[in-house]
Amino acid sequence: MLIFKIWNYINGYVIIRIKGNMLEKFLNLINLEKIFIWDVQKLGEDIIELKINAKKFKSIRHIARKTGTSVVITNKKGFPFLYKKLLKRKSLLVGLILFLSIQFIFASIIWDIRIIGNNDVSTEKILQSLKESGLKTGVLKYKIDRNHIINNLILQNPEIAWAGMKIKGTKVIITVVERTQIPEIEDTDPCNIIASKDGIVEEIIILKGEGVVKKGDLIKKGQILIKGISGDSDFDNNFIHAKGTVKARVFYNKRIKVPLTKIIDKETGRTSMLIKIKFKNCEIPIKKVGPVFNKYRSEIEKKTILGWRNILGFVEIITEKQYETKEEKIFLGIEGAFDVGKDILNKEINEFIPDGSTLTTKNFGKLLLKDESVLEVSLTVETIEDIGVKQKIIQK
Amino acid sequence: MEETIKKLTYTISEYMELPKDIVMDLPKITLIGDIYMTLENHLGIVEYTETMIRINTRSGELVISGENLKIKVIINEAIIINGQISGIKISK
Structure with missing residues (x-):
């Protein structure tokens, strides 16, 4: 019964000594009044000691009078008495507060x-x-x-x-x-220039080294474009640092599927309102005005309670306005779907074309897929970009 | 009359296997070794000394004898006694 002991300690209890002839009657009367007593102990012929809640002590006076017993408090225990005692010893209290606050301050500093x-x-x-x-x-x-x-x-x-x-x-x-840094190729290191993408060579300018491809060649990723070899092969150590730019036509392709019918949410005009209280991450609905909708569009308005000094800044009142919506199907037709697909692809075009490339041609294609009511819209883009990348020659 | 009701409740509880301490309002004694005793459904203390406690119940007077007997808790429904219990007797 630890919890019982703790509870009694918090509330405070008194140990009392009762002297008289009708002790059993006294106990029964206390029992009848539903006053809780514990640890009843017989000390002598006509003396018992027991413990009772400090607040209930007053109410046993009339029982004592009735039974003709005398009641004496021998000890007071519990938190309320301790507190009173502590209040009398002011310097101790100040010291305690000071100690706790210093400990708190020191613990909240980064050392x-x-x-x-x-x-x-x-x-x-x-x-x-x-x-x-x-x-x-x-x-x-x-x-x-x-x-x-x-x-x-x-x-x-x-x-x-x-x-x-x-x-x-x-x-x-x-x-x-x-970060582990990639070793940079220095200007004196022998290197080749290779292709970073597939494409068709459009322009090749060689400053140093030996060109391996010419205009109009189909090249693949990783293929050597300019070899880092000096003209005369008499020397043993004839690798040099190749220099030059290679521009090529590169093609990009992207396909998307566009359904021929489009579902849009149309408002029906019915609205309802929901008021919620948000406490940190927990939302509690308070009031709901109007019917419950299956599908709705909501407008949310937030207000903080007692925003003053941000004491309760984390408590928010959320007013949510709900507009009922209804699904409606619209048939676009092939041309309509094609336009939708074109719009989407035009927006995405910058995502798959790298920076520094010039866009030359742009072709849209459409294909109606069988069985499905879906139109496939494709986009082919042709760009001209510098695809030469230096690659170090490792001499064996 | 009272006897008849008592007999009737006993028969019913016996037949339906109901706990008799609840149906017939009889005391229920739980003894832990010889140091701890719980008594439910009591009717008040008759006598209390260190060596003997007499408690009134519906089954008669319960006499608990022993040494250093203390009433640990006393409430309306139950009494908890601890100490060196040596005997429990029911006297009508």
């Missing part, structure tokens, strides 16, 4: 910053950039803006590929992953 995983970037440099974004020893734990600091760290140090932050008590652990 140590540890950086793990850096080899090339020096710890001082990382600490410096952390300092600039507001993380240093002595900063309050709650003022740390995690995303801002991590983003700043990565932006200021391009060598860092990823960084993570973990706060453990008063310690901040920053884990850093450095």
Whole structure:
């Protein structure tokens, strides 16, 4: 009965000593009044000791009078009495509050910053950039803006590929992953120029090296375009750094399927309103005005309660207006579907064409698929772009 | 009359296998070793000393003898007694 003991301790209880001749009657009367007593103990011939709730103590007075017994409090126990005692000892109370507040303040300050995983970037440099974004020893734990600091760290140090932050008590652990850089081809290194895409050669300008393809050639990805070999093959070490640009016509193809019928949601004119309270991530519906719709379009309006000083900023009242909608089928026809497909493809065109290329021709095609009421719209785009990429020659 | 009702309830509870402490309002005693006793459905304490506790019940007077007997909890429905219990007797 631990919970019972704790409950009694919180409420406070008194140990009382009862002296008299009719102790059994006294106990029965208390029982009849439904007053809870416990740990009844006989001390002598006509004395018993028992425990009773501090608030209920007053109500046993008239029972004592009736039975002719005398009641004496021997001990007071529990939190309310402790509290009263504590209030008398003011310096102790002040000390306790001071101790707790100092402990709280000291526990909420960052005392140590540890950086793990850096080899090339020096710890001082990382600490410096952390300092600039507001993380240093002595900063309050709650003022740390995690995303801002991590983003700043990565932006200021391009060598860092990823960084993570973990706060453990008063310690901040920053884990850093450095980027392994691709070795760049220097101007003196021997290299070939190869194709990065399939296409047809449109223009080839050779500054250094030996051209292997000519205008109008069909080339495949990875094929050598300009060889890094000097003219005279008498020398043993005749590999050179090839230079030049190769422009080629590259084709891109994209197909999408467009249904001939289109479903649109049309408003029927009926509306209803729903009021909800949002508490952090939990939404509780409060009031609903109007009928429930199967399908609807909703307009949401948010209001924070007691936004003053942001004390209850996380509690929001959400008013949701619902407009009932109904599905309606519209037949587009082949031409209509083709137009829809064209619109979609025109929007997507920039996504699959790389930067720095010039678009030359654009062709749309349509094909009505059998069985399905679907039109396939295809787009073929032709661009001219620089497809030459340097590749290092590894000498054996 | 009272006897008849008592007999009737006994027969019914016997026939339908109902718990008799509930149907006939009889005391229920639970004893844990010889140190702890729970008594439900009591009618009040008659006498309380360190060596003997007499409690009124519907079955008669329950006399608990022992040493260092303490009433741990007393409420309307139950009494919990602990101490060194040596005997329980029902006297009519």
